[in-house]
Amino acid sequence: MTNGRRADALRAGAVLLAAIAQIVGSPLGSALAGRSVGEVSDATRALITPAGYAFSIWGPVFALALAWAVYQALPGQRDRAVHRATGWPLAAAFAGNAVWELLFPQVGDRVPVLPAVLLLAIVAAAATAWARLQAMPLTGLARLLPAAVTGLLLGWVTLASAVQVASAGVALGAPAQGAAAQVWAVVALGAVAALGAALVLVARVAAGPFALAVAWGLVAVAVDGGPGVVTVAAVGAAVVVAAALAVRVAGPRERGALLLG
Template identity: 60%
Template sequence: MKDTTRVVAVAVAAVAQVAGSPLGSALSGRSVGDVSDGARSLVTPAGYAFSIWGVVFLGSLAWAAHQALPSQRASEVHRRTGWPLALAFAGNAVWEVVYPFGSPAAQWTAQVLIFGITAAAAVAYARLQDLDVTGAARVLPAATAGLLLGWVTVAPVADVGNTGVALLGIDPGSAASQVWAVLAMVAVAVIGGALVLASRVAAGPFALAVVWGTTAIAAAGGPLPVTVAALGAAVVVAGSLVIRALALRRRREALLVG
């Protein structure tokens, strides 16, 4: 019964996060992109970066179907990661409905949600590290969890930056904004690099998503110090993956894929 409840929760949450964005747009009359573009900060990625959600959504739906198979319901990897990933997916769905409204209450609620999503994804990723992930589980859910966590390691930075511009009236062109943006990229580099160096599973997808996000921040055309810091963060995380892969003589496939 417990497995059935978890399986259903994962499936419902995976579908809900796909439906969340059009539902939020229909209810508010604006898209997530409209609100984000109206309050761009120095750490808002270039628009193309958000296409990564399509890959995350596809992986989430595929995993939801895979873990529902009778042969997979009692799998340890699904039992360990199912509930935290279901929470992350459900958080995404709620965020997508709330954020487009753009009001102060919606913005602050979105901040809480994005950090909650990150925490839930981090729990799932951490639980993968002591499992012997093989076969389809390397992609479903391991690589999907790594990709999700990598992106939501960068996303809160952009979310906080946009909220600062929209609600606090912070001037993106000020020197203070540049300093905070650079510090934010340093934080992403430190956290991302440390996590990769400590990982045994799915560090490749995690690093790929972080590099995707930070290079998109660099590509957004901000001030030179922010661009350099964003590219530096990408180099640190990518370099950490290379170092970890060279040091880990066994299970490199699990590290690089899932």
């Protein structure tokens, strides 16, 4: 086996192992800690925490990640440029998810900075894969699978990182309710809207899955039934991201790649 093939096999194996690890990480973390992610999250709930149903997005993310991990590990796929470009960043993101799932139930309410920093690292890894995908000219499953999983993952963790930082603040003693909490919630939602819209406007690939994940989370923040100003801000942020996607779709770019991958 040549050095190139050996490196491709190593990368493909790392992606596959990390994709599996993030699936088993949550039940394993809950079993080890004796409490679930949801229980810890409820104890440090911030005003921008989405309604519980929103977290079901991890199902499609995990399924797409596993499907792509298996596909890119096939002997005929390992040396594709798109898999080489996105493999290690996404493997890092998947592995980061697995570690977060183990870490958060243990220390999410006692040392909240650790899972918050880890989640920001996951965002950075997913964003790296996203940026590399934008220059990929391929079509079909070779681009569709990594583009779809990267878009959904980056969109969700973009919102989740804001929620995690807010929850960490509550765990460290910041008020969970009141005027100050509402101001910070609106600022955080505005930041998510600005970042989400900016990424959609510059995207060439997979803006659809990214915008869908961000809007999904923002609408769930509104559905959660917090103070009126937070609900309005969450709906407004979702509208901003959706409007950015509409602007991009109306442009001359290839709509299939933009919306799907």
